[in-house]
Amino acid sequence: MNDKELARRRCDIILQACFGAEMGERWWDSKNKTFEGLTPNELWNTDDWYLVYNYLLGQLNGDYS
Numbered sequence: 001m002n003d004k005e006l007a008r009r010r011c012d013i014i015l016q017a018c019f020g021a022e023m024g025e026r027w028w029d030s031k032n033k034t035f036e037g038l039t040p041n042e043l044w045n046t047d048d049w050y051l052v053y054n055y056l057l058g059q060l061n062g063d064y065s
Helices: 003-019 021-027 040-044 050-060
Strands: none
Touching: 003 021, 003 050, 040 050
16 A cells, blocks of 8 residues: 555545544545645645645644634
C-alpha cells in the first residue's frame, strides 16, 4: 500500500467516525470552499491529493481556518 492509499483509508475512517458511513461517502462528492469549489474527490485525483488529507487532520486538530 502506498502513501496515497493509506491516507485515503485514514480519511475514510475519520469521516465515518465524524459523520457516519453514508455522510462520509457523500462528503467526497460535495463541493468544498476550502478546495476552491472542487469536490474532495476531484482534488484527490490530482498531485495535490495530500491537501485533502491535511485538511481533515487539521479539522480534527481544531484548525477551522
